[in-house]
Amino acid sequence: MANNLLELDIEGMTCTACARRVEKTLNKVDGVTAYVDFASEKAHLQFAGQIELEELKQAVESAGYKVGEGKEELKTLRPRLITGAVLSVLAILFSMVPGIEFPGQQYLVWALATPVILYVSFPFHAAAIKNLRHGDTTMDTLVSLGSSVAYLYSVYLVLTGSMHHYFEVSAVVPSVVLLGRFIEVRARRSATDSVRALLSAIPDSATVIRGDTREQVPTHTLKKGDLVAVVAGDRIPADGKLVSEFASVDNSTLTGESLPVELSAGADLSAGATVLSGEVLIALTASAGTSRLSRIADLVREATASKTQLGSLTDRISSFFVPSVIVISILTYLVWAFALGDTTRAFEAAVAVLVIACPCALGIAVPMSLVVATSLGTKKSVVIRNPDSLRLLAKIKKVVFDKTGTITDGKLHIVAAHGLGGVDGSEALNKAAAVEAGSKHPVAMAIAASGSSETATNIEELAGRGVAGDVGGLRVSVEKPGAYENQAELDQLISEAGPNTLVVIAWEGWAHGLLELSDGIREGAKETVAELHDMGLRVAMLSGDNQRRVDAVATELGLDEALAGATPEGKLEYLASQTERLAMVGDGINDVAALAQADIGIAMGSGAQAAQAASAITILDDDPRKIPYSLRLGRRTYRNILQNLGWAFGYNVLLIPVAAAGLLNPMLAGVAMAFSSVSVVANALRMKLSN
Numbered sequence: 001m002a003n004n005l006l007e008l009d010i011e012g013m014t015c016t017a018c019a020r021r022v023e024k025t026l027n028k029v030d031g032v033t034a035y036v037d038f039a040s041e042k043a044h045l046q047f048a049g050q051i052e053l054e055e056l057k058q059a060v061e062s063a064g065y066k067v068g069e070g071k072e073e074l075k076t077l078r079p080r081l082i083t084g085a086v087l088s089v090l091a092i093l094f095s096m097v098p099g100i101e102f103p104g105q106q107y108l109v110w111a112l113a114t115p116v117i118l119y120v121s122f123p124f125h126a127a128a129i130k131n132l133r134h135g136d137t138t139m140d141t142l143v144s145l146g147s148s149v150a151y152l153y154s155v156y157l158v159l160t161g162s163m164h165h166y167f168e169v170s171a172v173v174p175s176v177v178l179l180g181r182f183i184e185v186r187a188r189r190s191a192t193d194s195v196r197a198l199l200s201a202i203p204d205s206a207t208v209i210r211g212d213t214r215e216q217v218p219t220h221t222l223k224k225g226d227l228v229a230v231v232a233g234d235r236i237p238a239d240g241k242l243v244s245e246f247a248s249v250d251n252s253t254l255t256g257e258s259l260p261v262e263l264s265a266g267a268d269l270s271a272g273a274t275v276l277s278g279e280v281l282i283a284l285t286a287s288a289g290t291s292r293l294s295r296i297a298d299l300v301r302e303a304t305a306s307k308t309q310l311g312s313l314t315d316r317i318s319s320f321f322v323p324s325v326i327v328i329s330i331l332t333y334l335v336w337a338f339a340l341g342d343t344t345r346a347f348e349a350a351v352a353v354l355v356i357a358c359p360c361a362l363g364i365a366v367p368m369s370l371v372v373a374t375s376l377g378t379k380k381s382v383v384i385r386n387p388d389s390l391r392l393l394a395k396i397k398k399v400v401f402d403k404t405g406t407i408t409d410g411k412l413h414i415v416a417a418h419g420l421g422g423v424d425g426s427e428a429l430n431k432a433a434a435v436e437a438g439s440k441h442p443v444a445m446a447i448a449a450s451g452s453s454e455t456a457t458n459i460e461e462l463a464g465r466g467v468a469g470d471v472g473g474l475r476v477s478v479e480k481p482g483a484y485e486n487q488a489e490l491d492q493l494i495s496e497a498g499p500n501t502l503v504v505i506a507w508e509g510w511a512h513g514l515l516e517l518s519d520g521i522r523e524g525a526k527e528t529v530a531e532l533h534d535m536g537l538r539v540a541m542l543s544g545d546n547q548r549r550v551d552a553v554a555t556e557l558g559l560d561e562a563l564a565g566a567t568p569e570g571k572l573e574y575l576a577s578q579t580e581r582l583a584m585v586g587d588g589i590n591d592v593a594a595l596a597q598a599d600i601g602i603a604m605g606s607g608a609q610a611a612q613a614a615s616a617i618t619i620l621d622d623d624p625r626k627i628p629y630s631l632r633l634g635r636r637t638y639r640n641i642l643q644n645l646g647w648a649f650g651y652n653v654l655l656i657p658v659a660a661a662g663l664l665n666p667m668l669a670g671v672a673m674a675f676s677s678v679s680v681v682a683n684a685l686r687m688k689l690s691n
Contacts, residue, residue, distance in 0.1 A: 008043040009068025010036065010060060012126075018065065021134060025063040029055060041068075064130035077123075077182050084120035084175030087112045091168040106158050106165055113167035117151045121174040137322040142357070145322070147173045149354045201272035201589055206230075206237035209281070226284045230275045233440075236282060242267045243281040246463040248441065250274040260442060262464045262480075272589070276441055277461060321649070325357040325656070332660040345662050352659035357652050365644035368684040373637035376687065381605070381620040382630045384637065392599045393634035397580040399532050399627065402571075402594075403543035403553060405587035406604055407525040407624060412446040415500055415516040418493055421486050428505040428513025430454060432478045435469040443503065446517055447478065466503070474507045484511040499548030518549070521556060528624040529557045535628060542566040542574060544590070568593050585627060587611055600634075602627060640687055644680045651676040 013019055019036040026034035026043060033046045045056070057067045091112045094105055124147070127140035151170035158165055208215050209227045219237045222228070227243065230236055236249075247263045251273045260276055263269070269282055329350045336346030370384070377384055404410045419425035433452035436444035444467070456469035456476070466479030481504050484490055490511045494502060497516050505513030529539050540561035543550050547564040554562035563574060571594040575584065584591070584598035587607025592614045595601030601615035604622045612618045617634070619626045658664045 006045045006047070006056075008045065008056065008060070010041050010043050010065055011068050012065040012130075013041060018127075018130075021136075022060060022063050022065055025059050026056065029059050032056075064133060077178065080120045080123070081175070081178050081182055084116055084171070084178055087116050087120075088168070088171040088175040091116075091171040095165070095168045106163065106167075109165065109167040110155070110158060113151060113154075113171040116171040116174060117147060120171075120178060121147055124174055124177070142322045142325075143174055143177050145326070146354060146357065147171075149351060153351050201235060203235050203237050220287075222284060222287050224284055224286055228282050228284060229279055230282060231279045232275050232277050234275060236269050236271055236273045236275065238271045238284050239286040240269050240282040240284040242269055243283050244279075247278075247280040248276040250276055250442075264464060321357075321652075325353065325652075328656060328660055329353040336662065349660060349662045352664050353656055356655045356659045356664065365648045365680050366641055368681055369637055369640045369644055369687070372684045372687050373633060373640075377630065377633055380626060380629055380633075381623065382626050382633065383618045383620060384616065384630070384634060392581060393631055393638060395581040396537065396583050396600060396631060398538040398540060398578070398582040399631075400540045400542060400575070400582055400584050400594075400598070401559075402584075402586040402588070402591050403541055403545055403550065404519060405607060406585050407522055407528075407541070407557065408519045408553065409522050410519050410587075412442050412501070412517045412519055414446060414450060415498065415518050418514040418516075419512065420489055420493065420514060421510040421512045423512040425513055429515065431456075431471045431474070431476045431507075432503075432505045432513065432515065434471050435459065435467060435476055435478050439467065443501065443517060444478075447503070447515065476505065476507045478503060478505055480504070481511075481514075482506075485509045486511055490514065499546070499552045521553065522622070522624055524623055524625040526557055528627055529559065531625070531628040533558075535631070538580075542571050542594070572597055583627075583631065585624075586615075600631075602630065636687055640684060643683055647679045647683060648676060651679075 010019075010022055013022065013036075022043060023034050023036035026032055026036070026045065029051070031047045031049065031051065034043055036043045043060075060067050091109050094100055094112070095109045121144065124140045124143040128144035131137055131141050147170045150166040150173070154165035154167045154170065202219060204219055205216050206219050206222060207229045208217050208222070209229055214229065222238050228237060228240070242263055242265055245265050247267070247269075248260050249263055249269065250260050251270065268285075332353050333346045333350035336349055337343045340346075373384055401407050414429070417425040417429040419428055429447070429450055430452050431454060433448050433450050434454040434456040436448040437452065437456065439445065439448065454471050456471045459467060459469040461467055462477065462479055465482070466477060468475060468477040468479075470476070481490065481494060481502055484504075484506060490504070493514050497514070498518070500516040500518040503515040503517065504511050505515065532539050538560045539557075540563070541550065541554055541557075541559050542563050543553075544566055545564060550562050550564035553559075563570075566574065568590045571584075571591070575582070575594055575597050581599045583600035583602055584594050585602045585604075586592075586595050587604035588611060591603075591607075591611050595603060595611055596614040600617065602617045602619065603611040603615035605612070605618055605620035606622050617630045619630065655664060
């Protein structure tokens with residue numbers, strides 16, 4: 001029996017350990033094979049026969065999580081983050097700023113910290129309880145424990161008449177860690193966004209022909225064998241074969257090349273491609289859900305799901321750090337209370353251990369560096385979208401470019417206009433521009449852009465060849481090279497032409513003009529390749545264009561490697577075959593799978609939304625010279641994050657023994673913890689000085 005497939009949205013996961021826990025629980029259900037993707041927060045299930053959805057929900061809930069109810073995590077985090085930010089700033093203001101002192105001040109700070117510990121910190125408390133049920137400790141455990149201890153001990157101090165308290169600690173800790181969580185969730189969403197944007201290339205509805213009737217139906221209802229009609233300007237809804245005699249199709253969605261392809265009956269067509277002329281009939285060979293574009297979307301899901309999360313670094317550290325802190329705190333209390341007989345000192349020392357281990361600096365270590373890096377990058381039109389990729393930037397050995405739209409401008413223009421048969425090239429171009437005026441075909445638009453002093457009438461499409469019209473009493477055709485009276489002269493000129501798109505201008509059986517069209521090398525591309533070489537990186541290019549054009553671009557730019565005729569699947573195979581770490585630079589939907597698969601994906605700002613969503617870095621102004629800059633910025637940012645984590649844990653490791661020995665009371669522990677946070681902030685800001 002064939003396996004059934006099902007996807008479930010999982011709510012409440014805060015780390016990769018959560019995903020593994022849900023996956024393990026679902027796999028215990030009879031007949032179910034499950035994989036849980038933390039990046040997209042989905043469970044992918046395979047099962048034979050029938051299974052009750054309620055049974056799956058109960059399995060997920062038994063692990064401490066929920067099957068999705070359509071809630072957007074960012075929307076639930078945002079009000080908590082705003083509340084925490086406002087109350088934390090006020091708590092710091094009224095408890096730590098010199099000169100602001102008044103009777104009952106400690107009660108005001110208590111009131112400010114209470115909503116934070118109850119409302120803002122609730123996700124951390126809930127996650128800590130789930131972790132405790134399963135015998136795990138993560139960053140959530142540390143946040144919940146540290147903030148709760150600081151709050152409860154502060155309540156004890158205030159009620160016993162002390163002027164000292166740590167309410168600001170209990171407010172700041174969850175608030176800054178929640179900021180880190182917010183940044184992480186936004187980065188995680190990019191995987192889902194890229195798939196959604198990729199599939200948006202498929203239209204929502206299609207025109208199906210059944211007998212003599214036409215019916216508009218939702219695309220997802222299409223079946224193999226349906227006959228659909230697609231008019232010029234619309235996208236093809238599903239893979240199929242061309243039934244009409246001829247079609248001009250823009251395949252840039254899948255190939256990235258702006259030059260249209262001319263197809264005849266029986267040719268294969270892919271979902272997402274755009275029909276450029278007339279109406280065409282297509283016999284579907286697949287449903288929309290199994291189209292080539294959908295398969296590419298699946299490849300993107302697999303690629304993004306395979307990446308680890310930067311946030312899991314702190315979880316891995318917390319997995320042994322938190323239990324160690326708890327054990328040390330308990331041992332500290334036991335030694336002071338029973339071995340030394342000082343219960344008051346025992347309680348203070350145990351609390352000091354927990355306070356000094358409080359993860360305030362740890363919580364801001366990653367987001368603070370990202371905030372500074374984002375600020376620096378934005379000034380240079382570079383946006384670091386996925387912080388998880390920063391750890392790989394220092395290991396990049398090769399940068400792979402897509403050609404069109406990245407190192408070339410992707411816009412066809414006339415490179416040369418040659419005259420033949422006794423006619424000047426400019427005269428032939430003038431007539432061709434008149435014939436092509438008003439057409440939306442990319443080649444026609446490039447020719448028409450040169451302008452014309454004449455007007456064409458009786459314009460007619462030449463199926464599979466080009467277009468013709470009457471200009472100044474002559475029937476002028478603008479077409480692919482064919483057979484003419486002066487064939488030898490034309491062949492000689494073609495043999496001397498560059499690796500460009502060739503168009504013949506003909507009338508009265510003679511070829512009177514030959515146009516060479518191509519897209520140009522993007523400004524700054526040569527400098528970019530040279531700078532990448534100076535950084536010790538190899539530079540390669542993957543393109544769906546023909547071999548001659550690819551070789552010409554590779555030679556001009558001095559690339560180390562170039563591959564022509566590369567499909568989206570071919571690009572993915574190339575990346576999978578590489579043993580060294582590499583970055584992929586692209587701009588189109590055809591690049592999405594490769595951008596997601598690469599260690600680092602870099603997208604151009606003017607490119608497809610799906611490409612940007614699948615990438616770690618976006619170059620807003622399309623300047624390729626920002627690529628070396630972005631690589632350097634990413635390396636510096638990740639180094640800074642590691643330094644910050646060193647500061648965050650360094651104070652803890654050094655001062656926990658001091659606190660356990662009773663030489664550091666809770667107040668000094670709080671000061672030391674605050675100094676740790678200041679050090680992290682100062683180190684992050686140091687990146688601005690070296691920019």
